[in-house]
Amino acid sequence: MKSIINYLAEIFRGVSALIKGMKVTGYYFIHPGEIVTQQYPENRKKLVMFERFKGEVVMIHNENNEHHCTACGICEMNCPNGSIEIISKTVTSEDGKKKKVLAHHIYHLGMCTFCNLCVKTCPSNALKMDQTFEHAVFDRTKLTKVLNRPGSVLMKGVDK
Amino acid sequence: MNFDIYDFSSFTKSIDEGLMASMSPFWAITIEMIIIGVLILGFYAVVGLYLVYAERKICAFMQCRVGPNRVGPYGFFQTIADLIKLLLKELIPIKNADKILFNIAPFIVIIASFMAIAAIPFAKGLHALDFNIGVLYVMAVSSMGVIGILLAGWSSNNKYSLIGAMRSGAQIVSYELSVGLSLITIVILAGSLQFSTIVEGQRNGWFIFTGHIPAIIAFLVFLVASTAETNRGPFDLAEAESELTAGFHTEYSGIKFAFFFLAEYMNMFIVASIAATVFLGGWMPFHIGGWEAFNGIMDYIPPFIWYIGKTAFVIFLMMWFKWTFPRLRIDQLLTLEWKYLLPINLFNIILMAFIVLMGWHF
Numbered sequence: 448m449k450s451i452i453n454y455l456a457e458i459f460r461g462v463s464a465l466i467k468g469m470k471v472t473g474y475y476f477i478h479p480g481e482i483v484t485q486q487y488p489e490n491r492k493k494l495v496m497f498e499r500f501k502g503e504v505v506m507i508h509n510e511n512n513e514h515h516c517t518a519c520g521i522c523e524m525n526c527p528n529g530s531i532e533i534i535s536k537t538v539t540s541e542d543g544k545k546k547k548v549l550a551h552h553i554y555h556l557g558m559c560t561f562c563n564l565c566v567k568t569c570p571s572n573a574l575k576m577d578q579t580f581e582h583a584v585f586d587r588t589k590l591t592k593v594l595n596r597p598g599s600v601l602m603k604g605v606d607k
Numbered sequence: 608m609n610f611d612i613y614d615f616s617s618f619t620k621s622i623d624e625g626l627m628a629s630m631s632p633f634w635a636i637t638i639e640m641i642i643i644g645v646l647i648l649g650f651y652a653v654v655g656l657y658l659v660y661a662e663r664k665i666c667a668f669m670q671c672r673v674g675p676n677r678v679g680p681y682g683f684f685q686t687i688a689d690l691i692k693l694l695l696k697e698l699i700p701i702k703n704a705d706k707i708l709f710n711i712a713p714f715i716v717i718i719a720s721f722m723a724i725a726a727i728p729f730a731k732g733l734h735a736l737d738f739n740i741g742v743l744y745v746m747a748v749s750s751m752g753v754i755g756i757l758l759a760g761w762s763s764n765n766k767y768s769l770i771g772a773m774r775s776g777a778q779i780v781s782y783e784l785s786v787g788l789s790l791i792t793i794v795i796l797a798g799s800l801q802f803s804t805i806v807e808g809q810r811n812g813w814f815i816f817t818g819h820i821p822a823i824i825a826f827l828v829f830l831v832a833s834t835a836e837t838n839r840g841p842f843d844l845a846e847a848e849s850e851l852t853a854g855f856h857t858e859y860s861g862i863k864f865a866f867f868f869l870a871e872y873m874n875m876f877i878v879a880s881i882a883a884t885v886f887l888g889g890w891m892p893f894h895i896g897g898w899e900a901f902n903g904i905m906d907y908i909p910p911f912i913w914y915i916g917k918t919a920f921v922i923f924l925m926m927w928f929k930w931t932f933p934r935l936r937i938d939q940l941l942t943l944e945w946k947y948l949l950p951i952n953l954f955n956i957i958l959m960a961f962i963v964l965m966g967w968h969f
Contacts, residue, residue: 458951465931465932469928471930471931472669472927472931473669473927475669475671476668476927479668482672483671484671484673486673486676528711604802
């Protein structure tokens with residue numbers, strides 16, 4: 448007799464557990480407000496990415512077209528996949544000293560894994576991660592970018 | 608020709624008489640069979656496609672997603688686009704596969720569900736085959752589909768396919784019992800195996816209400832067992848994606864894969880229509896014995912709408928199961944059948960026979 452009661456109790460427990468699960472899915476089914484997916488191309492105007500999202504590496508420029516990069520090459524050395532190349536040039540300043548300055552900071556977006564090491568190791572905080580993500584192009588060479596803007600110079604006081 | 612949306616029998620009869628008068632009976636019957644075949648084929652394709660769409664939408668809403676929403680308004684033409692894609696895809700020949708069996712298998716699966724759909728009463732008079740053993744016939748032909756699944760797994764020359772097919776065989780052998788016994792419970796109450804008599808017998812209340820406790824138990828058992836019989840989740844061991852890539856149809860591509868896919872949904876439709884016909888009154892409107900005014904209002908809704916509505920309700924229940932419960936292990940599957948469903952079912956038959964004997968049903 449006891450085994451029969453146990454058998455029936457087991458069926459009852461099983462069915463009530465199943466109904467609990469069906470309640471959850473049933474609740475979601477009749478509450479479309481719970482939908483969490485975002486309709487991307489429609490909402491791109493008001494789309495806000497998360498703060499931790501890393502889209503691409505950019506160089507910080509201020510309003511006078513000045514950047515912080517001293518062309519030291521630490522980011523180039525730290526990049527695990529060689530997606531950064533620093534091309535520097537030597538200029539002579541007005542007091543006759545020779546000095547190495549940045550010519551082109553070349554960034555291969557196609558090779559970047561967005562590991563953030565270049566941003567972290569930069570001694571003068573010249574780089575940052577931007578949140579843009581629509582990087583698709585028809586030609587692979589377009590993924591090679593020059594990060595310093597044309598005509599930009601080193602900000603005074605960074606290399607002291 | 609008088610076309611009546613509430614009763615198709617005079618409409619079909621006038622077509623029959625017109626054909627019989629103009630040609631010999633052999634040709635008349637041949638043409639009638641062709642007409643019915645084409646109609647069912649069209650119905651089959653449309654229902655199959657839109658069941659796929661409905662399933663994707665329902666599962667999406669249950670998982671807090673939106674589902675297909677790009678092709679047409681609310682993604683309404685998504686499955687048509689999918690079908691066109693599948694039609695255009697290459698049929699990949701499999702090395703060392705058993706060519707004949709490999710090519711026959713999808714057709715056996717499709718033919719089995721196609722034969723079953725002919726015996727289903729859609730509305731009054733809209734019923735292609737009305738055997739006096741209709742329930743037995745549907746049970747017999749719908750379980751033929753597993754032969755196709757077994758052949759597909761066997762001939763593919765792939766261990767995943769074979770394991771999937773063997774699981775499917777074990778599953779059908781077990782669950783066919785429960786499906787049959789739960790239908791027999793209602794056959795005892797109806798006193799007939801003919802679908803038209805079963806539907807007519809529910810004029811004063813559907814069997815799930817007039818047969819009260821045993822009928823409700825039989826309905827629940829039928830739901831579980833028929834979900835297992837159609838190889839749908841949570842009983843989809845035959846094509847368990849996470850274990851067997853795609854189970855018995857791993858090696859199939861293009862339109863042959865589409866056949867299996869379509870047959871799965873049509874089997875669900877057939878099982879749901881049997882549940883709707885046997886337990887929920889088929890095309891019979893919701894009647895309560897004695898309430899003439901209420902019954903009159905219910906009769907205004909055409910029988911076809913009632914049939915579709917009830918079938919859709921059962922299909923929704925099956926989709927709800929699929930997207931809620933995790934897949935069973937093979938031993939759990941067999942335990943559920945042999946230790947729980949079968950004893951409950953046998954007890955339920957005795958209970959129903961006793962109730963019918965004592966006249967305790969409504």
